[in-house]
Amino acid sequence: xxxxxxxxxxxxxxxxxxxxxxxxxxxxxxxxxxxxxxxxxxxxxxxxxxxxxxxxxxxxxxxxxxxxxxxxxxxxxxxxxxxxxxxxxxxxxxxxxxxxxxxxxxxx
Amino acid sequence: xxxxxxxxxxxxxxxxxxxxxxxxxxxxxxxxxxxxxxxxxxxxxxxxxxxxxxxxxxxxxxxxxxxxxxxxxxxxxxxxxxxxxxxxxxxxxxxxxxxxxxxxxxxxxxxxxxxxxxxxxx
Numbered sequence: 001x002x003x004x005x006x007x008x009x010x011x012x013x014x015x016x017x018x019x020x021x022x023x024x025x026x027x028x029x030x031x032x033x034x035x036x037x038x039x040x041x042x043x044x045x046x047x048x049x050x051x052x053x054x055x056x057x058x059x060x061x062x063x064x065x066x067x068x069x070x071x072x073x074x075x076x077x078x079x080x081x082x083x084x085x086x087x088x089x090x091x092x093x094x095x096x097x098x099x100x101x102x103x104x105x106x107x108x
Numbered sequence: 109x110x111x112x113x114x115x116x117x118x119x120x121x122x123x124x125x126x127x128x129x130x131x132x133x134x135x136x137x138x139x140x141x142x143x144x145x146x147x148x149x150x151x152x153x154x155x156x157x158x159x160x161x162x163x164x165x166x167x168x169x170x171x172x173x174x175x176x177x178x179x180x181x182x183x184x185x186x187x188x189x190x191x192x193x194x195x196x197x198x199x200x201x202x203x204x205x206x207x208x209x210x211x212x213x214x215x216x217x218x219x220x221x222x223x224x225x226x227x228x229x230x
Contacts, residue, residue: 035216037153044203044220045153051213088153092215096169101152 002026002091006100012108019076021103023089028069030093036065036074039102040085048087049074079105110134110219112204117224124194128224130187130204135219138182141165141207143217144189146200146226156202157189161210172198194228201225 003026013019023034032052037045047056049065052072062077076083084107089100116128130142143158157168157178166178177190187204202224205217 031213033213033215037217044222045217046220047216047218050208050216056218090153090216095167097155097215099153099155 001096002029002094002098004089004091004098004100006087006089006103008103009101010104010106012106013079014108015079015081017079019074019079019083019105021074021076021087021105023067023072023074023100025070025072025091029072029091032068032072033091033093034065034067034072035090035092036063037088037090038083038085039088045088076105081107110206112206112219112221114202114204114221114224117202117226119227119229120194122194122196122228122230125190125192126194126226128189128191128202128226130221132185132187132204132206135206137185138162141210142180142187143205143207144178144187145203145205145217145220146198147203147223148197148200151200153203154200158207159187191226194226196228196230199226199228 005024007022034052036049039045053065064075066073086102086104088102111133113131120126141160144156146156159166159178175193179188204221206219208214208218
């Protein structure tokens, strides 16, 4: 199975700053079938990005995804207070679907 | 509005069984594949099991194969997970999730429930 490694584990930033989250796969992700989810405490995960770079419905354009093959990035251009959360990447190109361990974006 | 509501979680001893349910609304349930994903305390997400719209295609994670059974009742807009021979390591928040669509490019989850907590004691 494909192992996804997210880094850093925790990112401490201030509102207005740029956040760059990494998701590295142990082998190439078929057709760049890579999704990103946001999860706030006590809430269900929320789909942000699919197909490595397509924003889900209603997701602000400050969120962007990029990358291909084994290296993917989620960028939040300017952090808003509501963006402090845990972010998970998931590959769905190979069975079984696998997730990264998550990156927590916390207020500095 | 899409809504997924899980129920059936609780505290159970190792070796016992539990049945989770997920009630779906706000979309045509029998058009979509449905899944269970779990999250152990302080850990990442783990896909557990999935079932196609017509129950023909079913899959399980190796960690639960032979112990868990997924099923659905399209007439009741409901998804189920029968969990037998529970282990301490099955302790987690269990989410019900809807697959975006039938195409390979849509094999991700666009809606999730709030989860139901399963705690397995030794």
